[in-house]
Amino acid sequence: MLAKKIAWHILVSKGLDFKQCRQAVKSFYSKSRAINDESVVDHIKKAPDVYNMMMDNNLIARFQNNFTSWIQKNKFNTCSGLELYEPDISQGSTQSFDSFFLRHPDKKHKFFLGEYLYHIVVKKNLGQKWSFIADHRELSQGDALILSVPFCDTGNAPSQLQQILTHCTEQQIPVLLDLSYYTISHGIDIDLNFDCIDTVAFSLSKTFPVAHARIGMRYTRRKSMDGQKLHSKIDYDNRISAGIGLHIIQKFPSDYVVEKYLDFYHKVASKLGLDASKTMIFADGSSDWSSYGRKELLTAYGLEDDSKFYKNRICLTELLENKQLLREFMND
Amino acid sequence: MTRFEFHFKNINNVGAKVPLIEIRINDSNIYKGQVKDQIVAEAMTSGENKLEIAFVNKSNRDTIVNTQGDIVNDLNFELDRLVIDNIDIEHLIWDSHYQHVGGKIDGCLFFGPPGSFILEFEAPVLRWILKTNHEKNNNDPEWEEDYNYYTEAWNKIHKK
Numbered sequence: 001m002l003a004k005k006i007a008w009h010i011l012v013s014k015g016l017d018f019k020q021c022r023q024a025v026k027s028f029y030s031k032s033r034a035i036n037d038e039s040v041v042d043h044i045k046k047a048p049d050v051y052n053m054m055m056d057n058n059l060i061a062r063f064q065n066n067f068t069s070w071i072q073k074n075k076f077n078t079c080s081g082l083e084l085y086e087p088d089i090s091q092g093s094t095q096s097f098d099s100f101f102l103r104h105p106d107k108k109h110k111f112f113l114g115e116y117l118y119h120i121v122v123k124k125n126l127g128q129k130w131s132f133i134a135d136h137r138e139l140s141q142g143d144a145l146i147l148s149v150p151f152c153d154t155g156n157a158p159s160q161l162q163q164i165l166t167h168c169t170e171q172q173i174p175v176l177l178d179l180s181y182y183t184i185s186h187g188i189d190i191d192l193n194f195d196c197i198d199t200v201a202f203s204l205s206k207t208f209p210v211a212h213a214r215i216g217m218r219y220t221r222r223k224s225m226d227g228q229k230l231h232s233k234i235d236y237d238n239r240i241s242a243g244i245g246l247h248i249i250q251k252f253p254s255d256y257v258v259e260k261y262l263d264f265y266h267k268v269a270s271k272l273g274l275d276a277s278k279t280m281i282f283a284d285g286s287s288d289w290s291s292y293g294r295k296e297l298l299t300a301y302g303l304e305d306d307s308k309f310y311k312n313r314i315c316l317t318e319l320l321e322n323k324q325l326l327r328e329f330m331n332d
Numbered sequence: 333m334t335r336f337e338f339h340f341k342n343i344n345n346v347g348a349k350v351p352l353i354e355i356r357i358n359d360s361n362i363y364k365g366q367v368k369d370q371i372v373a374e375a376m377t378s379g380e381n382k383l384e385i386a387f388v389n390k391s392n393r394d395t396i397v398n399t400q401g402d403i404v405n406d407l408n409f410e411l412d413r414l415v416i417d418n419i420d421i422e423h424l425i426w427d428s429h430y431q432h433v434g435g436k437i438d439g440c441l442f443f444g445p446p447g448s449f450i451l452e453f454e455a456p457v458l459r460w461i462l463k464t465n466h467e468k469n470n471n472d473p474e475w476e477e478d479y480n481y482y483t484e485a486w487n488k489i490h491k492k
Contacts, residue, residue, distance in 0.1 A: 009485040012485035021482060
């Protein structure tokens, strides 16, 4: 299989031995990580001095203000109504999820089949009320919804997004929209003018190789208050992640990754017989790809019973960052 | 060329006398001298090969016993690990035997009596390890496919 051959080539090129390659091949296509773009990496290495970032009293505000316009200038997607919300820095999008769980402890949290694993793992382990749903009509008053847009399992916009948000508004169901993939996707148009939308979460972790710096931005209604917002109000946030985030977004626009990799992404997906998605790093594999999907990951999280709900989402990050090495395979 | 890394342990001298060995691949000497913690040598290999580590300077006088007949000092050592072409052959090191005057001991890494450690292996060693492990345990049906992916990639990247 060409995919396996390519995976071995890339791993061997990294200097891994047979055993290491064999281990790494298993998860080669099941990841979900940003492209290690050389220009971005070089720029990250020139990040401001840590002490100066910590001592900069205006850093958080500058990052928050810049982030909003950074998102709004995206050429490939639209996100209307973001100005209705108030930004506060978040440790990736994860902190936004946790804050949402804390703010709605009595709600039954619902997720569409195939939603981000983190929610499922947290809810299961905390023994809190949750369930998968297949249709928005399964949502009713007393529920809360977390929905990734683009959808985590497919990389595409969730079907019937407008209807979902209309229904949630009618039923007074608070919604967190997880837009972590927004800046690595194209053709995504989101209208945030729905009363049900409680939180909009962004992250830089999938866009730039800064996942371990935990850089995200949460948008909530101006009147809302919780621990995360309190920290923001009293200027007690993580200035280092804000500083790194600001350093990056001042140099690279929010559509940088899509602009740079879109053509190659389509070539790779086509060559491998995958269905391209709206999200740059993901494509959908047929049943031939079942051994490359997230089955092992789900098992590692103790979610093997849920694997039937997840698609063979194939991550192409490793391929996109090895364009030179892939050249010979692409020309075959 | 195939690179061999021999790792020895528990090397015991008797007085000033140190254990000496000769290492041979297919009856050609690749090392002659004192046993050290690590010895590296190279040899040409292909197909089926015989590795021999001969303990060449052990005599009866090198085993000192007390009046009760207990050994109090002895010229001896142990083979700890064998790495061929940067691959530790791990448990396959036990698929060897120790040939001495009194006979043959299977899977013996202890060099006590004068004699030779003998291991038969195939080159390339990675292929031999994978194939042998699968033959023993019947648990790695994809070994050959993965081996081929690996070697094809390695050869291409290293422009062989």
